Amino acid sequence: MSEILTNCTYFGVLLTVGAFLFGLWCKKTFGWAICNPLLIAVMVVILILFVLHIDYREYEASAQYINYLLTPSTVCLAVPLYRQLELLKKNGKAIVFGSIAGVLASMGGILLLSVLFGLTHEQYVTLLPKSITTAIGMGISEELGGIVTITVAVIVLTGIWGNMIASHICRLFHIEDPVAKGLAVGTAAHAIGTARALEMGEIEGAMSSLAIVVSGTLTACTASLFAGVW
Amino acid sequence: MKLLRQFGIILLITFVGELLKSLLPFPIPASIYGMLLMLVALMNGVFRLEAVEQAADFLIEIMPILFVPAAVGLMDVWNELKPMLLAVLVITAVVTVLVMAVTGMVTQWMIRCDKSAVGIRMPWTIRRDGQETAHE
Numbered sequence: 001m002s003e004i005l006t007n008c009t010y011f012g013v014l015l016t017v018g019a020f021l022f023g024l025w026c027k028k029t030f031g032w033a034i035c036n037p038l039l040i041a042v043m044v045v046i047l048i049l050f051v052l053h054i055d056y057r058e059y060e061a062s063a064q065y066i067n068y069l070l071t072p073s074t075v076c077l078a079v080p081l082y083r084q085l086e087l088l089k090k091n092g093k094a095i096v097f098g099s100i101a102g103v104l105a106s107m108g109g110i111l112l113l114s115v116l117f118g119l120t121h122e123q124y125v126t127l128l129p130k131s132i133t134t135a136i137g138m139g140i141s142e143e144l145g146g147i148v149t150i151t152v153a154v155i156v157l158t159g160i161w162g163n164m165i166a167s168h169i170c171r172l173f174h175i176e177d178p179v180a181k182g183l184a185v186g187t188a189a190h191a192i193g194t195a196r197a198l199e200m201g202e203i204e205g206a207m208s209s210l211a212i213v214v215s216g217t218l219t220a221c222t223a224s225l226f227a228g229v230w
Numbered sequence: 231m232k233l234l235r236q237f238g239i240i241l242l243i244t245f246v247g248e249l250l251k252s253l254l255p256f257p258i259p260a261s262i263y264g265m266l267l268m269l270v271a272l273m274n275g276v277f278r279l280e281a282v283e284q285a286a287d288f289l290i291e292i293m294p295i296l297f298v299p300a301a302v303g304l305m306d307v308w309n310e311l312k313p314m315l316l317a318v319l320v321i322t323a324v325v326t327v328l329v330m331a332v333t334g335m336v337t338q339w340m341i342r343c344d345k346s347a348v349g350i351r352m353p354w355t356i357r358r359d360g361q362e363t364a365h366e
Contacts, residue, residue: 098337139259184334
């Protein structure tokens with residue numbers, strides 16, 4: 001049975017899209033923070049592969065056409081960035097300093113905790129791009145010699161966690177300005193956090209999209225410096 | 231053919247991004263080069279926003295799905311992840327909160343400094359004609 005499935009060219013793509021649509025349906029129906037479409041899609045795909053005894057490699061071969069679109073999608077993040085150019089210019093200074101502070105806090109925090117946990121260099125650089133969007137994070141992890149699949153898993157975990165805690169953290173630390181809220185959520189939890197920021201408001205969503213780009217670029221430019229420390 | 235033309239432009243920029251990545255020595259992914267190229271092209275009117283808008287919005291909308299295969303790869307690296315599982319969970323939980331709080335507080339502080347008259351005057355708020363920029 002599983003051989004018939006994996007012999008079909010469209011099996012992997014169909015399973016992926018179907019699982020994600022199921023995740024969207026769950027979110028719409030139940031509306032809990034844990035009902036993250038991405039989290040559900042990943043769990044459903046793993047469960048189905050496990051039950052049908054299909055090897056990850058066979059699924060990957062079939063689902064690679066989905067990965068193919070990651071680079072052009074990231075290129076397209078320039079479009080919302082271009083749309084928010086005015087908002088960006090108006091708050092340029094605050095956005096630049098806030099993003100730099102966030103990116104330094106991220107990599108500094110990871111460095112500190114990696115030293116405390118006694119992680120190896122490979123494990124440390126695997127975690128380094130954990131707060132930025134997967135497309136860029138995968139590239140950085142690969143360049144620095146990290147374990148790309150673990151990087152992706154940690155980026156997804158970070159996104160889902162950030163998505164769940166975003167409004168609580170903003171309340172706890174008295175972050176009330178919509179620009180600051182959006183930037184905070186996007187810098188900490190990339191695209192998955194942005195989905196939550198869009199629910200908070202239009203400006204939050206726009207600033208969170210912007211933060212994906214800014215923090216991703218800043219991290220891409222500085223990660224190799226942090227990688228040299230430990 | 232409109233969407234095909236839009237997708238064609240996006241693919242062309244992606245391709246140039248790949249070329250830059252292989253030609254330049256920096257550890258920057260092709261996607262970032264492509265994104266910056268796209269932004270520069272839009273800002274300089276090489277093509278209008280409408281020339282890529284629909285295809286770009288579609289690609290951004292489906293972005294979360296594109297991460298699924300890579301995240302499913304977790305089942306393939308479970309054995310490598312297990313020895314560092316505790317560290318991964320603690321670092322993810324703590325650092326995400328830290329980044330969100332630091333980014334939000336610094337940004338908000340900077341915005342409020344800009345807006346309030348008693349805020350700290352940074353040298354770059356002074357315009358070239360010697361007058362300070364208006365506080366809103």
